[in-house]
Amino acid sequence: EVQLVESGGGLVQPGGSPRLSCSASGVSISIYWMGWVRQAPGRGLEWVASIHHDASEKDYADSVKGRFTISRDNAKNLLYLQMNSLRAEDTAVYYCARLRGALHQYYIDFWGQGTLVTVSS
Amino acid sequence: SYELTQPPSVSVSPGQTASITCSGDKLGKIYSYWYQQKSGQSPVLVIYEDDKRPSGIPERFSGSNSGNTATLTISGTQAMDEADYYCQAWDTTTGGVFGGGTRLTVL
Numbered sequence: 105e106v107q108l109v110e111s112g113g114g115l116v117q118p119g120g121s122p123r124l125s126c127s128a129s130g131v132s133i134s135i136y137w138m139g140w141v142r143q144a145p146g147r148g149l150e151w152v153a154s155i156h157h158d159a160s161e162k163d164y165a166d167s168v169k170g171r172f173t174i175s176r177d178n179a180k181n182l183l184y185l186q187m188n189s190l191r192a193e194d195t196a197v198y199y200c201a202r203l204r205g206a207l208h209q210y211y212i213d214f215w216g217q218g219t220l221v222t223v224s225s
Numbered sequence: 226s227y228e229l230t231q232p233p234s235v236s237v238s239p240g241q242t243a244s245i246t247c248s249g250d251k252l253g254k255i256y257s258y259w260y261q262q263k264s265g266q267s268p269v270l271v272i273y274e275d276d277k278r279p280s281g282i283p284e285r286f287s288g289s290n291s292g293n294t295a296t297l298t299i300s301g302t303q304a305m306d307e308a309d310y311y312c313q314a315w316d317t318t319t320g321g322v323f324g325g326g327t328r329l330t331v332l
Contacts, residue, residue, distance in 0.1 A: 139321065149260070149268065149311050151321035163320030166226055199267060206274065209315035211258040213279070215267040 106130040106214055108200045113219030120190045120223070126183040126200030126216060133157075134178035137203035137210050140185045142196035143218075150196075153185065154203060154210065168194075190223045197221075227316040229324035236330045243299040245327045247312030250293060257295035258313040259288060261306075262326075268311065272297060299329075307331045 112124040124140070139154035153174040154163045162174055173186040183200055200216035229249045237243035247257060259272040270279050272288035275295065285300045299306055312324040 141321075141323075148309075148326040149262075149323045151313075151319075151323060154320040163318075165319055204273075205315070207256070208317075209256045210321065211256075211270065211273050211313060211315075212260070212268070212321075213270055213273070215269075217267055 106202075108202065108214060108216035110198060110200045110216045110219035113198065113221045115222050115224060116190055117225055118190060118192065118223055121186070121188045122190070122221065124185040124187065124198055124200075124219060124221070126185075128181045128183070128202075131202070132178075133176065133181055133183065133202065137205065138174075138176060138183045139201045139203055139210075139212065140174060140183075141199045141201055141212070141215075142194075143199070144193070144196040147196075152198070155183075187221070190221075192223050195221060195223045226319050227314065227322050229312055229314060229322055231310075231312060231324040231327045233325070234328045234330065236332055237299075237302045238332055239304060240301055243302045243306070243329055245297045245299075245310050245312075245329065247295040247297070247324045248293055249295075249314060249324075252293050252295055252314060253291040255314055257288065257290045259286075259295075259297045260311045260313065261308045262311065263308045271310075302329075302331055304331050 140152040197218040199218045201212040202214040203210040204213045260268040262268040275290040276288045
């Protein structure tokens with residue numbers, strides 16, 4: 105059974121720099137694009153970042169570009185999201201996601217359960 | 226960056242057909258995808274590559290995409306279909322992009 109389990113969320117002060125992790129089981133992530141999606145309380149989904157299976161390509165939403173960094177360790181079956189200079193508007197549930205696609209267009213076929221990041225003093 | 230627009234809400238009576246639209250510039254030239262999210266749960270893919278259903282998704286879910294509009298259609302809507310629905314496309318610059326979401330109410 106495929107499982108994606110996020111960790112690293114919690115209460116963070118404005119300006120903080122937490123790192124989220126996503127541990128995969130039941131599947132090797134090494135052949136998949138992976139990504140992070142977030143959802144602020146009571147709001148819609150926002151695509152945050154995605155990464156090629158060998159990390160040769162990374163994409164970021166404009167709202168996090170320059171502050172967040174997506175990375176992966178295929179040997180450990182882990183996906184990361186380093187978040188810097190956090191603001192109140194970064195408060196959200198962060199989902200780890202496995203991507204599938206064709207013709208260089210990707211979608212999410214499997215989601216984690218999410219980890220809540222709350223930015224507040 | 227690319228933008229997708231959905232109506233905030235759609236209402237439907239049980240057994241009737243619900244249609245949820247998603248608009249974007251030349252959306253019909255790229256793939257559209259749809260997700261269902263029930264309260265307190267992670268989203269679930271219901272349509273990919275415009276009109277394909279993943280394994281386990283009921284046949285009453287269908288999709289189409291042409292011109293500037295993609296449409297998710299739920300035929301014979303059931304109470305269990307009440308949820309938020311999000312369309313998604315891929316932007317070559319920033320990656321994935323979601324529509325704002327549509328709350329489907331089954332009255």
